[in-house]
Structure formats: structure tokens, C-alpha cells
Amino acid sequence: MKSWLTTTDHKRIGLLYFFTAFAFFLIGGIEALVIRAQLAQPNGHLVTAETYNQLFTMHGTTMVFLALMPLSASFFNYIVPLQIGARDVAFPRLNAFSYWVFLLGGLFLNASWFVGPLFHAGVLNVAPDGGWFGYANLTERQFSPGPNIDFWLLGLQILGISSLAAGFNFIVTILNLRAPGMKMMRVPAFTWMTLVTQFLVITAFPVITVALVFLMFDRFFGTHFYVSQAGATPILWQHLFWLFGHPEVYILILPAMGIVSEVLPTFARKPLFGYTVVVYSGILIGFMGWGVWSHHMFSVGLGPIADSVFSATTMLIAVPTGVKIFNWIATLWGGDIRGTTALHFAVGFIAMFIIGGLSGVTHASPPADLQQTDTYYVVAHIHYVLFGGTIMGLFAGIYYWWPKMTGRLLSEALGKWHFWLQFVGMNLAFFPMHLIGLLGMPRRIYTYSPELGVSDLNLLSTIGAFLIALSIFVFVVNIVRTRRRGQQAGNDPWGGATLEWSISSPPPVYNFSVIPTVANRLPRWKTEHHEPMRDPPATPPAPIHVPGGSWWPMLAALGLPILALAPLTHTLWLAFVGVAVLLGGIYLWAFEPFEV
Amino acid sequence: MTHAAVAHSAAAHHTSLGLDNRKMAFWAFIGSECLLFTSLISTYLVYKGRSVVGPYPHEILNIPFTSVSTFDLLMSSLMMVLALAAVQRGDMKWGKIWLFCTALLGLVFLGGQVIEFTEFVHKGLTLQTNLFGCTFFVLTGTHGAHVTVGVLWLLTLWVRALQGKLTSANAMTVEITGLYWHFVDVVWIVIFTVVYLIQ
């Protein structure tokens, strides 16, 4: 147990991220099921308006920050060092710190569900309720007097630190810790997409931090950053939020795109078609993603020139995105495709992302978008790209790399059930939403009138949601069953081309007994240019030093929620304690003898 | 924690790009901080001239006083350069002196901020007064917090030097400290220009 609390091993941290994120995914999923149960009929009264507003806020916030990002992070952690032939990340303790901050931030945010009585309110009363996007000026103290928004803005600031720390860590790891011979254009596509993602993280998160700090100051110290009577504008929040928010959606999708770029070649037994283009389009998307933010604001009245510019940049970014899809199809074309579960999910990603991408193109046109934005049409869009896209991509990664991480294969039979239930479920849940939105149902409403004529479609959507839940249940059964009884995977159950398949499953603590020298992009395959590499020997020629664990990352991490409690509970001395714990932890960490 | 400790400088490790890991991480951090300050400065600029009530910048900002503060911070960067040079050549006597001087000038800068902010409050400009108040204080306050962290960092190094635990082998640490300190200085130049000089 202690070894898990003090671990600085990227593989263990990856597993910690995975299970924690998956737990939050289940929580976010339950929130979604309650939402869908409420909306199954018009004028539903399963939950009150107040509860519903907390549910959709927490669903969005949880899924984005506590499920999707950390699930991706679990792969950054476990797989990236293996793919580049490294023994660990550049800063193992910083890595541990990122994880503990994530866990504590997630707990802080979700504690709000239960601690209502501490704030003279009921249980289920003080969870964040301003939407995951928290638009000012609804979030000002005047219109949201309770602690709900405080939980939200403080929780997000804690989580931001986790992501930033990981961002710095993985940038240095990928740029600096590559095995000899692994030039950047020999780095696997997943690691490349991870690198672009981390650059987006370290540049986008400071912007939302500033937005949240302004909100915090408005709510706690009486400033007027978003108050129109003082000459300010609530639109400033939207600009800052979406300057972060749009890169954020690329942060959410690029890792999954990277996973798909690994899974397809392995199971088609063909190299990734257009690797260079796939990499460069990822980089281009990273840059261009900064130029589209106001396409979330077409109804704000920015003026026809601004609307036209952002419409154009948004359409432009569809090009590098589309290019990837064509390259993936070309990877499959002419291949020898083995229909494993991982491949099913990777193909599912492509199929669903095409739909989500195309609905995105309809959003790119402001006059059309003005009928779509803030309705169920855009809810359809986001779920096609984030569920049909990111989540399917992540499951592809799970089925692909689970054997490497645990040494056992997941059941293919159960995996196929999982896939098809999820595929059917998600289309049933989200496709009708396109129509529901166009028929006039706005989003973020706890109930709707039967007169709208969308009752049947909503019921259909709810059934789909529960089908998704069933599929996840099947997945959980799969994990539990194969834990003890799963087939042993061996080093390389799939015939992979990249370095992680050259070592045991799970890998030894030092990863590679001998750091390989890499001569090409597909080291473990035989191609027309080269023979496959020789895998590292099972045991190292000389003992390999592996750094031990450390308590200080966790201790330092603890300082953050303590600090956050200070404004939440209006207790100044807590801030000092929090800062002291943080700085103390960092001090001990900085001067601890720790050799990588 | 359970292994024989060798204070083995990470700089001796081979890296793919030849750059020390910590230095690279720090440059990434500086890149991130640039976005932070850009957001704060942009907000200041967007809200410039939109305060509904005074006091207004031209009534309150004391350019001569702040110019001296700015000069002080610039000089502290010079001290930092000298500190690094001393540590790199193993001259810990001067290393300690210059580190301390850097921290001292940083403290003087902070003292100047305290005086300035107190003055503003007396003249009726607080966080809550108007848009100039909130954007100004949050921007310069964030910068001041960064300076404070820097001063603590420098003093920590200075104490370790006094204890004989800082040597030329730690030059990379001092270099990174310098990177931070110079960055904080550059940010101040930008703030001084945007807020004080261009009105």
C-alpha cells in the first residue's frame, strides 16, 4: 500500500490515473443517466430544477476534467516512456504530484454533492450549477449566492495545476528522453499527438486560470471583472474561457487520434499511411486551434466581420482534421485486417468522428449555427466527437494496451459485446438529438413542453443512454473476469511495431533491460528496408538503479485543497496552512536525494 | 528514499536534445507563464478607459517613483547574472554576495510596490473601486507574487550557500533561478510600458 502512495514509477502512476479516472467516468455516467431519465418524458419530475442544473454541470465538468483528460493521461503515463525507449518520465516525482493533485481536485469537486449541510443547505444542494462553462454573469455572487460556483472555480484551479505539471513533464520527456536513434520523425504517432497535446495544455490552461481568478476576485473580493454596470462585460469571460476551451477540445481529441493511429496499423498489418502528414496535421491543428474560439460565440453579436473571420478559420481547421481520416482509411486499404476489439473501437472512432466532424462543419456557418447553438443539435455534435470520438478511441487504447499493462488479455467475446452495445447505444442516444435541437429544444433545460413534439425522440435517446450503461457494465465484467482468469498476453500479443511490445507484459520496473537503439519508425517490423530489431534481453546485463518512492509529492499536493478550503469556508488561516504545506512539501522534495 | 544517495547532477545525464531536463522544463514553464501574463495584460488593455468612476490612471500613477522601482529590478537582474557567473567559476564568496544582493533588490522592489499600493488606496483606488483598480491590482499583484516567490527562492539558495551546500556543481540550479528572475523582470518591463508609460 505504502509503495502505491509513494510511487514515482510512471507505470504505477498510469494505473492510478486509469482507475481513478474510470471511477469518475462512472460517476459522470450516472449523472448522465439521471439526466436522461428526467428527460425521458416532457414535464418530468424525477429531479428538481436545482438538482438537474447541478447534474448537467457536474456531468460536463466531470467528463471533461476528471474522466477524459485523465484517461488520456493514463496512457501518456504508461505508454509514452515505453514507446520512446525510456526508463521513466523526466520528472518522476512531478508525475506523482500531478496524479495526487488530480485525485484531490476531483474529490474536492465531488465533495460538493455531500457537504451541503456544512453550508446551511441540504445534501445535493451545493454542487456546481452554472454549467461546465460557467458563463458570467450568472456566476457572480449576486446571481449565484451559494458556494456552488466556489466549489467549481476552486476545484478547476486545483485540477489545472495537475495538468500543467504533467504538461511540462511530458514535453521534456518526449523531447529529451528518447532512445538513441529515435529521431522525432521516428517517434510513434501516439507520442507525437501527446506532445502536441501537452503544448496545448501548457498554453491554454493559464488562460482559464486567469478567467477563474477574475471570477474568484469578483465573488470574494468585490471586483467587477464581469459586471457590466462597472463598464466591464460578461463577454470577457466567454473570450477567456473559449480561448482555453477550444484548444481544450483538441486536448481531448488528439490523444485518441494518436491511439487510433497506433491501433489501425497493427491490426491492418500495414504502416500508418502518410505518417508525416498525420504528424504535421496534428501540429497544424494545435496551432490553428487557437484561431477559432469565437465560433462558440456566434450568437453573442460580435458583428458580421468577426463572425465571418471565425467562420472561415473554423472551416479551415476541418481540412487537417479530414486529412487524418483519409490517411486512416488508406491505412486500412490494402491491409490484412484482423477484427480485434481494439480495431472495432478504432474503426468506431473514425465512423463516429466523421459524423461529429460534419455536424461541426454545419456549426461553422453562423447563420445556420444560430439555429443550432445552445440546442440539442450541439449536444449531439459534442457527444459524437467526445463519446464517439474520444471515448471510443480511449477504449481502443484500453483493449490494445491492457495486455501490456496487466499481462493478461481482455476477453474478445465480451469486448465485441461491449463494442456493439456501445455503438448502437450511442447512436440511439445522440443521433436523435440533432433533430431534437432543430425542432426547438434548447440545451441545459431540466424539462420541456410536450407541445414541442420531441417527447418520443427524447425517450429514444434515453433508451440509448441506458444501452451505453449496459455496455460499460459488460466492460467492467470483462475487467473483473480476466483479472485472474484472463489469457496470458506475453510480450507482444498483437504483433506491434513499436518499442512497448519488445518487453514483457507488464514490463519490468526498469522497462528496458538494455535501452534499444532505434534505426527506423517501425523497429519491430520487418519492412522492405530493414529487419526487425532484436528485443532487449529478459534480464539486464548489470543491475539497473531505479529511484525509490517519495512522500513529498503527495504532501505538497495536499497543500492545494487546504488552500482552496480557505475562501470556501471564509477561514483565512487555512490559506496559510495550505501554502505552508505546499511550500514545505516542495522544499523537502527539492532537497531530497533522488536520482533518476 | 531508500537508496544510497549520490547527489549526481542531472546535467551529466545524456539528453536527446542536449539540453538539461530541468532547463527545458523551465523554458516550457516560462512559455506557460507568458500566456498567463498575456491574459492579464490583455484584460487590462481591453478595459482601459472603461472605468465608470475615478480615480483614473493619469491621476494616480507616479511615473518617476515607478521608474526608480523599475531600475531597481533591472539592477537586480544584473546582480543575478553576476551571481551565476560567480557560482559557475566556483567563487562562492561572491556567489553569496550577489545572491543576497539580488534578493535584497527584489525586496526593495516589493517595498516600492507596497508604498505605491498604499498611496493608491489613500487616494481612493482599491480593487473594488473601478475597472482600473481591479485590473491594475490583479495584474501587478500577480507580478508581485511572482517576485515574492523569487525572493524566497533566492534567499533559500543563499542560506544553502551559507551552509556550504551550494557549489559550482549546482550551477544549473542557479542558472534556472536566473531564468525565473530575468523572466519576472521582463514581465515587469512590459507591465511598466503598457500600464505606466503608454496612457
Next chain:
Amino acid sequence: MRKRFWVLTAALASSGCGGPFPQSALHPHSDFARASDVLFTDIFWWAAAVFVVVEALLVVALIRFRHREGRPAPTPTHGHTLMEIAWTLAPAVILVFVAVPTVRTIFATAGEAPADAVKVQVIGHQWWWEFKYPDLALTTANEMHVPVGKPVRVAITSADVIHSFWVPPLGGKRDAIPGQTNYIAFQAESVGDYSGQCAEFCGASHANMRLRVVVESDSEFGRWATVHLAGPAAPTPGTAAERGKAVFARSACIGCHTIQDVSPGVIGPNLTHVGGRTTIASGLFPNDSAHLARWIADAPSLKPGALMMRMQPPLTDADIAALVAYLQSLK
């Protein structure tokens, strides 16, 4: 796609008066809505074509190249520059066909209207809509009347948080932002009652912030305006309505509501001609005695967060009945 056809048919069959889909964007009834619809249809068919082609390629690839015993190892193609150029340029060209009409429509629907357009000021409140007609010196709430076939210019703002004014059959939405005014210009094409709803999350009863727009002939509109400019109908002596007016005048109602010549409150909707509206509580309920009575008795239970609190001490049933009669008399 079949669903959309069915929807369109059904909608066409019931054109004008709400029909089975009273808040549908797919059935435009104004020039603004039509411009958006034309553009959307255009993009939709491009998207549908791309969808069919690309998904087909995917499916064909999966079927044609699935693993079969004895199949030789695939040729390890790494790329093909010409194909990359082709599938980069083709989407870009298609997007040009989308972008050009888009920009044209953006400018055409930017909220400009001729000087003689009917002007309506929309002020969003938590959780109801205030409508002022500056040229007519008229204030009402939750139900907007406009003449058919004439240009209308709506100036939208908010008194508190950000809302969004959206009546789908008449066009796209624009946000109601405190401290800012946004404009929609439209010309309704057919007479009818159109439903709309707030489309920006604005707190507890965002779901309940609905509105109606009544598009009527020029003469009907003139009649409506004239009635609204006149003071409230005086209740017939000896009726419940007269008793209701007395109850109103001595209750907290006067602090929030305006009834011309009776009360000056501006926190809640103007009730001078509330009797003539088809709905109450911002589009939530039909304007009948039962609903009015329940609303007056306990508005927050029907509309979470509503600022119209229960009276303390609570009104008696008799008082409520009298109030209902009075309000219904205010046509």
C-alpha cells in the same frame, strides 16, 4: 434523412398555426429563418454527400481487406503525395462552396432594417421577457405581436444575466447581454402563433423562460397596439373583477407589477393587458382561471426560483378567485 422528410411533410401539412412542431427551425416563417434554412440545407447536403462517400470507403475497406487465410502480407505503403494533395484540396474546395454563401448570409442577416421597421425592445429577465415598442410607447411581456410582411427590428438586451432570444420559426437566436444590445431584423411571412424559448442557461428556471410571437395582419396588429396603448379596461362594478382590483391594489402585487393607472412596479411583467395573452408565466401555462389561480397562489412551486413569492400571509381562495377575474378582465 427519412425522419427529416417526415418532419417536413408533417410540418408542411400544418403550416402556420403552430402545428405539431411549433418551435421548429426546420420550418421557416420569416426571411431571416429562410436565409438560415437555405444555407443549412445547402451545407447539409454537402455533408450528407461527404458522409456517404467517406463512410462507404471505410466500410468497403473493412470488408474487402478483412483477414482471410492464405492472404499474402500487405504491401507496406507509407504514403502517396498526390493523394494527400487531392484529399486536402477537395475538402478545401467544398468548404469554399460553403464559405461564400455563409459570408453573404452573415452580412445579409446582420440585423439591419429600414427606418420604418417596427421596433421592439426585448429585455430578458430571470425568467421572463419584457417587450417595449419605443415608437408606440407600449410595454408588454412574454407575448410579442408583429405585423406580417413588414420589417421588424428587435433590439435585445438583458436586465440581469445573459439570456438568448430564440423563436426558431422566425430565425436564429441572439443573446441578451446586460450592457449590450444585439439586433435581429426579420420579416414574417405568414400569420400565426410562434413559440420561442430562452436559449442561454440563465439559472433555476431557464427551462421555463418561454415566449410567444403572434404574427398577424397589419390591421390586427394596429388593433392590438391601440388596445395596448389605451389604459386597462375598468372592471364592471359589482363583479368579482372589481373586487379583484381592490385585492390587487392592497397586495404586494403592486410592488412588482405595472397595471397602468393602478400600480407602478417594474420588477415583474407589465399586466395592463394580461387578460388578452394566450399564455401566462412566460409561456408556461395557458391563460385560464385554473392556471392563473395556481400561479398566483404559489408561483415558485410551478417555476423554481421565481421571484414572485407566496404572499405572506397567504391570499384566501376568495381573494385569488377575485384576482383571477380581475386579471382576466384586463384584455
